[in-house]
Structures are given as structure tokens and as C-alpha cells.
Amino acid sequence: MLAKHFEKPVCVWVGLGFPRQINTVVDAYQFLLDWCGNSPEQKAAMRACKAALAGEVDADTARGVLVAFARKKDILVEDETMPPMATKVSPRHL
Template identity: 40%
Template sequence: MTAKAFSRPIFVKNEDQTIREIACITDALEFLTKWPENRRGPIHNTAVRACQAAREGRLTVDGARNAFAGFARSVRIREAGPVSVEPWMITPKRGRMPI
């Protein structure tokens, strides 16, 4: 995944509410292909066409990324991304010392 990788991944929520990382055109096309047919529309079709065009070299990878991000926002599945919480970031409760 060299030239077809996104500059930054896009995080989306699956139907089972898990967060999925979309890091390249192949990931985006796979996700869009599995999207329920009864929930597809013009924005979905635009994202598919943009990803296909980028895969064929007729559109930039960033153009495809933007189209996929627009689709994810329009169907409200776009996520900010997973957050990692390190132990030092958690404030201990009063009167208790961290272990």
C-alpha cells in the first residue's frame, strides 16, 4: 500500500459499533461495497467513483480520501479515532494512592 495509502486514516463506526480504521483506497472500497444497498445514495456513489478513479490514477488519493470522509460524515459514522489512555493521565480518587 504505497501510493494508494491515505495521508491520514479515517475512522468509522461499523454496524456492530466497533471503530474501524480506513487507511487506503482498498479499505475504503471494501467498506463501501459492504455498505447496505438500501442505505446507498448519491454520496455513496460519488465516494465509490472517487475511490475507483484514484485506484486507476485518474484522481488523487487525497481526493478519494475526501470523498470517503464526506460519505462517512453524511451517514454519521465518522469517528475522531481511538483514544489511548495512559495510566499517568488518570487522576487518582481522593484518599487513594495509585497501585
């Protein structure tokens, strides 16, 4: 089964400050492939994802390496840094 889910999703900042939720090893691997760069942390996270997909390590081991990569790149969305959801404002209140 390729969709090896993380026990807890990882949320990262992408683009112009938009959060992206990563739920599975495959999501993480695709995110890392799309990431512009070639750092040792990125390579380690990709190796961990490949190992998880091959059944050599569990999904949450790969998650831990992904979290370390995201922290190093300062893109990890920590629970307390997630902005509150915007409330819908009706046009008559503008």
C-alpha cells in the same frame, strides 16, 4: 500499485459501535461495497475510489469524498469522539 495509502487513515463506526480504520483506497472501496445502501454520497465515494485506483485523482481526494460520506451517514469517528482504550482489569479487582 493498488494499495494507495491515505495520508491520514479514516476511522468509521461499524456494527454495534466498533471503530474501523480505513488506510487505503482499496480498503475504502471494499467498505463502500459492503455498506448497506445506495445513496448518492456512497456512489460518489465509490466513483472517487475508482478514479484514484485508475490514477485519475490522488488517494487523498478519494479520502475527502469518503470522509464526506461518513459525515453524512454520521459514522465518522472524529478524533475527539474516539473512546479511551479500555484498561485491562485483573480478575482479583472485580
